[in-house]
Amino acid sequence: MLRYAINRVLFMIPTMIAISIIVFTIIQLPPGNYLESYIAELQAQGESVDPQKIAFLREYYGLDKPLIEQYVRWVGGMFVGDFGYSFEFNLPVTKVIGDRMLLTIIVSGITILFTWAIAFPIGIYSATHQYSWGDYGLSLLGFLGIAIPNFMLALVMMYLANVWFGTSIGGLMDPEFIGQPWSWAKARSVLEHSWIPVIVIGTHSTAGMIRRLRANLLDELQKQYVVTARAKGLPPRKVLFKYPLRMALNFFISDIGSILPHIISGTEITAVVLSLPTAGPMLLNALKSQDMYLAGSFLMFLALMIVIGVLVSDLALMALDPRIRLQGGVTR
Amino acid sequence: MIERAVRTVFTGLILAAALLAAGAAGAEEPPTLQLDVAAGKLPPLAQRLPKPPLIVDLKRANWTEGVYGGEMRMLMAKDRDIRMMVVYGYSRLVGYDEQLRIVPDILERVDDEGSRVFTLHLRNGHKWSDGQPFTAADFRYYWEDVVSNKELSPFGLPQALMVRGKGPRFEVLSETAIRYTWDEPNPQFLAALAGPSPLYIYRPAHYLRKFHPKYVGLEKANAQASAAGSRSWAGLHQKKDEQYRFDNPDLPTLEPWMNTTPLPSMRFVLVRNPYFHRVDASGRQLPYIDRVVVSISEEKLIPAKAGAGDVDLQARYLRFDNYTFLKQNEKRNHYKVLLWEKVLGSQIALYPNLNVDDPEWRRLMRDVRFRRALSLAINRHEINEVVYFGLGRESSNTVLQRSPLYRPEFGNAWIKFDTNAANTLLDELGLKKRDAKGIRLLPDGRPMEVVIDTSGESTEETDVLELIRDGWAKVGIALFSRPSQREVFRKRIFSGKSMMSVWSGLSNGIATPEMSPLELAPTAQEQLQWPMWGQYYENNRKGGQAPDMPEALELVDLYDAWRISATDAEREKIWLRMLDIHAQQVFTIGVVTRALQPVVVTNSLRNVPVEGIYSWDPGAYFGFYHTDTFWFDPKGRR
Numbered sequence: 008m009l010r011y012a013i014n015r016v017l018f019m020i021p022t023m024i025a026i027s028i029i030v031f032t033i034i035q036l037p038p039g040n041y042l043e044s045y046i047a048e049l050q051a052q053g054e055s056v057d058p059q060k061i062a063f064l065r066e067y068y069g070l071d072k073p074l075i076e077q078y079v080r081w082v083g084g085m086f087v088g089d090f091g092y093s094f095e096f097n098l099p100v101t102k103v104i105g106d107r108m109l110l111t112i113i114v115s116g117i118t119i120l121f122t123w124a125i126a127f128p129i130g131i132y133s134a135t136h137q138y139s140w141g142d143y144g145l146s147l148l149g150f151l152g153i154a155i156p157n158f159m160l161a162l163v164m165m166y167l168a169n170v171w172f173g174t175s176i177g178g179l180m181d182p183e184f185i186g187q188p189w190s191w192a193k194a195r196s197v198l199e200h201s202w203i204p205v206i207v208i209g210t211h212s213t214a215g216m217i218r219r220l221r222a223n224l225l226d227e228l229q230k231q232y233v234v235t236a237r238a239k240g241l242p243p244r245k246v247l248f249k250y251p252l253r254m255a256l257n258f259f260i261s262d263i264g265s266i267l268p269h270i271i272s273g274t275e276i277t278a279v280v281l282s283l284p285t286a287g288p289m290l291l292n293a294l295k296s297q298d299m300y301l302a303g304s305f306l307m308f309l310a311l312m313i314v315i316g317v318l319v320s321d322l323a324l325m326a327l328d329p330r331i332r333l334q335g336g337v338t339r
Numbered sequence: 340m341i342e343r344a345v346r347t348v349f350t351g352l353i354l355a356a357a358l359l360a361a362g363a364a365g366a367e368e369p370p371t372l373q374l375d376v377a378a379g380k381l382p383p384l385a386q387r388l389p390k391p392p393l394i395v396d397l398k399r400a401n402w403t404e405g406v407y408g409g410e411m412r413m414l415m416a417k418d419r420d421i422r423m424m425v426v427y428g429y430s431r432l433v434g435y436d437e438q439l440r441i442v443p444d445i446l447e448r449v450d451d452e453g454s455r456v457f458t459l460h461l462r463n464g465h466k467w468s469d470g471q472p473f474t475a476a477d478f479r480y481y482w483e484d485v486v487s488n489k490e491l492s493p494f495g496l497p498q499a500l501m502v503r504g505k506g507p508r509f510e511v512l513s514e515t516a517i518r519y520t521w522d523e524p525n526p527q528f529l530a531a532l533a534g535p536s537p538l539y540i541y542r543p544a545h546y547l548r549k550f551h552p553k554y555v556g557l558e559k560a561n562a563q564a565s566a567a568g569s570r571s572w573a574g575l576h577q578k579k580d581e582q583y584r585f586d587n588p589d590l591p592t593l594e595p596w597m598n599t600t601p602l603p604s605m606r607f608v609l610v611r612n613p614y615f616h617r618v619d620a621s622g623r624q625l626p627y628i629d630r631v632v633v634s635i636s637e638e639k640l641i642p643a644k645a646g647a648g649d650v651d652l653q654a655r656y657l658r659f660d661n662y663t664f665l666k667q668n669e670k671r672n673h674y675k676v677l678l679w680e681k682v683l684g685s686q687i688a689l690y691p692n693l694n695v696d697d698p699e700w701r702r703l704m705r706d707v708r709f710r711r712a713l714s715l716a717i718n719r720h721e722i723n724e725v726v727y728f729g730l731g732r733e734s735s736n737t738v739l740q741r742s743p744l745y746r747p748e749f750g751n752a753w754i755k756f757d758t759n760a761a762n763t764l765l766d767e768l769g770l771k772k773r774d775a776k777g778i779r780l781l782p783d784g785r786p787m788e789v790v791i792d793t794s795g796e797s798t799e800e801t802d803v804l805e806l807i808r809d810g811w812a813k814v815g816i817a818l819f820s821r822p823s824q825r826e827v828f829r830k831r832i833f834s835g836k837s838m839m840s841v842w843s844g845l846s847n848g849i850a851t852p853e854m855s856p857l858e859l860a861p862t863a864q865e866q867l868q869w870p871m872w873g874q875y876y877e878n879n880r881k882g883g884q885a886p887d888m889p890e891a892l893e894l895v896d897l898y899d900a901w902r903i904s905a906t907d908a909e910r911e912k913i914w915l916r917m918l919d920i921h922a923q924q925v926f927t928i929g930v931v932t933r934a935l936q937p938v939v940v941t942n943s944l945r946n947v948p949v950e951g952i953y954s955w956d957p958g959a960y961f962g963f964y965h966t967d968t969f970w971f972d973p974k975g976r977r
Contacts, residue, residue, distance in 0.1 A: 039826040047825050059494045066493070067574055092568075095419060096602045097578055097586065099568045103603050169647050282636045284605045292417070 091300025130220030152214030405970025429962025648672030684845025685929030736929025
């Protein structure tokens with residue numbers, strides 16, 4: 008078990024190196040570089056550019072160096088905590104991401120809790136009351152949740168809230184708190200504003216989770232050990248929670264792998280539409296303007312989250328489910 | 340409780356004292372500054388203003404003196420857009436007024452001897468926003484320590500300071516007088532100072548010295564740089580020294596409002612500059628509005644937010660096709676949508692690429708008869724009616740009627756829809772053979788299929804191309820459009836892969852003879868009709884290709900002549916000749932001009948002109964309409 012874990016951790020190193028090469032290559036693939044898209048953007052707005060300033064910046068940012076050298080410089084820096092320089096903000100990448108990360112984690116954390124709180128009871132109810140009116144009704148809602156694109160739901164809610172309540176939804180807090188240090192009032196304001204993004208972002212995954220829990224639980228409920236337990240006269244509630252529900256939870260554990268990167272940025276488009284000050288829109292903008300170190304470090308961070316998430320869920324599954332643990336040891 | 344009572348009384352006393360002091364000084368202090376003045380943190384108004392201040396008394400219709408107060412909300416799409424506040428503030432050494440004359444602003448006056456010797460006179464006692472004096476030392480710092488420093492300016496002097504490769508002689512005559520002397524006239528100097536993104540020939544020396552090795556020693560300068568995460572002291576100096584980017588709240592400024600928020604942020608707050616040098620006719624210091632709040636939002640959401648009443652003044656990121664939506668919400672959200680005129684030479688123009696790779700096409704593109712035929716085969720009237728509701732004006736790509744350089748024969752050159760004339764021209768070119776579909780054949784047998792690159796950003800372009808296609812089909816030319824993405828678009832044109840492209844026309848359609856005719860001659864790679872010739876001149880006659888068409892060479896000569904011209908009469912002659920060449924040669928094919936820009940203005944905001952022009956240079960968008968005199972009427976709606 009321990010050896011397996013160590014092997015898995017060691018294997019992460021070549022994975023990350025491969026990812027870093029792929030990330031860097033992909034960011035370099037589109038023609039031009041940050042300065043060129045910067046010039047193009049200024050010119051599209053009718054502004055002029057000082058060629059001398061551009062020449063200075065090209066040299067200063069090292070954009071005139073060969074690609075290999077740029078890559079080595081970037082990766083080398085990461086080992087000592089230097090994630091490079093964001094051209095767009097004229098700041099080190101770590102400083103740019105800072106405050107946004109916290110807000111992102113708050114919104115995503117609440118969303119995930121919200122998802123679980125809704126999905127679990129509904130999933131269990133639909134599985135245990137299969138083909139009842141309740142099951143049909145809730146399944147319909149679930150399918151609607153899957154079928155309606157997030158960004159559209161966001162737009163509709165924004166429009167309705169503006170027309171009915173006269174509030175503008177964009178943003179995560181009252182304007183006077185933006186850029187202020189954290190306080191109770193600010194925290195309250197964030198909570199007040201976060202319910203709409205939470206609902207919008209949460210609908211999709213809630214619906215998905217309901218369907219998966221229902222399907223898994225139904226599989227288990229048909230099995231003989233459940234019938235036996237019932238026959239032996241165990242109270243229905245105890246039968247459900249003690250055996251089939253636990254068996255049905257494997258998918259939930261393996262989901263952790265994808266939850267981690269999701270927390271950091273899983274909802275770019277919705278966040279853009281709602282103009283949330285989270286990490287997603289920033290990543291999107293960095294990619295659009297070819298702010299390569301910001302985008303690259305961002306993607307690396309996401310990749311790291313996925314790799315760690317998968318590791319955690321594998322280890323957790325192994326610890327939780329004896330079938331997986333024991334099968335792993337069998338030599339065929 | 341008692342403490343609070345005492346404090347209230349105390350505040351009241353201070354206020355009373357402040358009011359008294361203000362009364363004694365004559366003009367009224369801006370209310371937000373009264374407390375600081377009374378507490379002794381700020382000197383009284385009389386000591387903050389330069390002598391003399393600039394008195395702003397605009398003779399525009401409905402323009403009135405205002406009252407202090409209020410917060411102006413605006414939206415931008417990116418953090419970096421905070422620089423727009425330097426554009427809107429428009430505080431320059433010299434600036435354009437509404438009649439497009441260059442007049443002194445920060446300077447008290449400029450003595451101009453034959454466009455060769457410029458003596459700049461500063462206002463006595465002018466101060467930076469931090470209260471430090473603004474003097475000739477700030478000009479000296481730029482000249483000696485920034486532009487002459489190899490590390491800060493590895494590429495030497497900015498273009499606008501160079502005349503035939505030579506810079507000016509710089510002299511400090513006194514604390515408030517500076518002189519620049521060139522050997523030959525430099526007509527672009529004042530225009531560069533008056534630009535929306537101006538040539539800054541001064542720096543807040545007292546602030547920037549802290550980062551310059553000459554003043555703090557190389558060791559300390561480098562230590563500061565590495566502590567701040569910069570690679571060299573020059574990098575840190577450059578980063579701190581961004582008067583145009585406006586992203587360093589510590590950098591003193593001369594603008595009406597100063598930025599208090601560092602990047603990155605979703606919301607920037609700008610507050611009044613207590614040392615601003617302009618006053619109204621009653622002697623009250625400008626700006627009237629206390630604070631400007633710029634929120635960052637997604638670009639595509641900005642029209643929707645403007646329609647929801649989330650802004651007080653907005654034009655950037657609003658487009659003409661948002662007009663009906665904005666108009667619909669006018670009443671409910673208490674604002675007005677104005678339509679200002681944009682000053683593009685042409686809203687949409689075609690750029691035949693004279694540097695295209697394909698030799699057969701290149702020969703055609705360079706033949707003036709071909710370009711004229713293409714222009715004659717466009718039904719501009721139809722395009723105007725269908726796409727622009729008939730609000731535009733059919734015209735070639737030249738200056739607008741508003742410009743003193745406009746001549747009807749420029750605007751009307753080769754714009755009449757005349758397929759017969761176009762067919763005759765094409766027949767003359769020897770393109771008589773046609774294929775089964777009626778498409779003419781090139782001499783080597785290929786069908787004449789013109790592929791037009793678009794940057795893929797607006798449906799407006801593709802709509803117009805759709806209509807042009809119908810006209811061209813009548814003269815036997817097939818048109819295909821190839822949408823791509825902006826960088827790809829530019830790359831294809833620069834490398835000669837694209838044979839024709841579509842973009843907007845001349846960016847300055849309201850030119851006067853004093854403005855540089857740079858856009859009319861090959862001077863930059865961005866000029867889509869001759870990118871390689873432009874590159875050749877941009878890089879000081881290296882790289883790219885040297886032009887070999889006599890007309891293009893004449894344009895280059897004319898531009899060089901303008902750059903050393905001494906009188907306006909001379910400049911006007913040069914301009915007219917250049918415009919004439921463009922009109923006759925049809926280097927670019929203009930379609931429709933007079934496009935409109937929606938401007939959302941909240942009902943209580945005063946002094947915003949109802950009819951205006953929306954122009955980058957000259958104009959600085961809202962800048963030359965004096966945003967510092969905009970004010971909120973406490974009585975509210977108009």
